[in-house]
Amino acid sequence: MNVSTEYRCGLVAIVGRPNVGKSTLLNRLVGQKVSITSRKAQTTRHRVMGIHTTDRAQFVFVDTPGFQTRHTSTMNRAMNKRVRETLSDTDVVMMLVEAGRLTREDRQVMELLPKDRPLLLVVNKVDQAKDRAALMAYLQQVAAAHAFTEIVPVSAKQGSNLDELLKTLEKHLPENPPLFGEDHVTDQTERQLAAELIREKVFRLCGEEIPYAVAVVIDKFEEEGNLRRIFATILVDRDSHKAIVIGKGGEKLKTISTQARLDMEHAFDGRVYLEVWVKVKGGWADDLRTLKSLGLD
Numbered sequence: 001m002n003v004s005t006e007y008r009c010g011l012v013a014i015v016g017r018p019n020v021g022k023s024t025l026l027n028r029l030v031g032q033k034v035s036i037t038s039r040k041a042q043t044t045r046h047r048v049m050g051i052h053t054t055d056r057a058q059f060v061f062v063d064t065p066g067f068q069t070r071h072t073s074t075m076n077r078a079m080n081k082r083v084r085e086t087l088s089d090t091d092v093v094m095m096l097v098e099a100g101r102l103t104r105e106d107r108q109v110m111e112l113l114p115k116d117r118p119l120l121l122v123v124n125k126v127d128q129a130k131d132r133a134a135l136m137a138y139l140q141q142v143a144a145a146h147a148f149t150e151i152v153p154v155s156a157k158q159g160s161n162l163d164e165l166l167k168t169l170e171k172h173l174p175e176n177p178p179l180f181g182e183d184h185v186t187d188q189t190e191r192q193l194a195a196e197l198i199r200e201k202v203f204r205l206c207g208e209e210i211p212y213a214v215a216v217v218i219d220k221f222e223e224e225g226n227l228r229r230i231f232a233t234i235l236v237d238r239d240s241h242k243a244i245v246i247g248k249g250g251e252k253l254k255t256i257s258t259q260a261r262l263d264m265e266h267a268f269d270g271r272v273y274l275e276v277w278v279k280v281k282g283g284w285a286d287d288l289r290t291l292k293s294l295g296l297d
């Protein structure tokens, strides 16, 4: 049997007003946060938040930049238009609400939902529902509020009914081969990946001249919206190696950090400010830091 003809894969947008449990659900569905080392054309308008792969399907969960429901000025109407366009770029839209609550903000989110995609309403936090009758009444209320393709009650926190949710989602994914292979996804943290990308550039750009192991320490890693500010130090064994890594007039180091930064922006799908220093390893303090960065302390 040719598996690829039956395999399902697609982009699943997760939307919902703040606090409905989007992050909790995503963590439950995909486990550890992943970094993508290779972006795909299909995902350029989205940020891939996580991937769940089985032997039958691959779910690529994405968020929708600019999704907001608070304002209705002209500028935001333009923004909402963009949000709508971005959402119709996905294969399935999954909207979350809290069991027992349907607020004005929820209704505003509903207004932004595309009409030509499968729409899944996930009623989260059912563990908080008072009783079965109240939950049934609530499900009827949300079913009347918008034309959802499916409604699935879950508790992201307790992990209940998530298999059912994935089964329902799978039905609505198009037949496609998986978008991401294992080699495109790493479960390294973004911090580790940043260090690895710098190290790789050092080897690529001065490999022959630096025969000894080079360690990269991430001194600071800050996230601010879509921008990551990363401060790193390349630790080398001797002064002569430091000179090689820095290069004439700092040219080599500049190339290393520019190439590493571009790779990071690609992998993290966001802007990166990168500052890289070179230091000669010396003394116990640096050695300790090196061991730490290698996870060997």
Ligand SMILES: Nc1nc2c(ncn2[C@@H]2O[C@H](COP(=O)(O)OP(=O)(O)OP(=O)(O)O)[C@@H](O)[C@H]2O)c(=O)[nH]1
Pocket: 016, 017, 018, 019, 020, 021, 022, 023, 024, 025, 124, 125, 126, 127, 128, 154, 155, 156, 157, 158
């Ligand atoms: N009781 C209960 N609480 C939940 C459940 N899912 C999430 N929560 C809680 O709801 C709160 C908000 O959850 P988040 O996952 O941060 O919500 P979010 O939608 O990502 O929020 P924003 O990042 O603000 O958009 C947290 O305190 C969660 O622990 C659930 O199934 N049951």
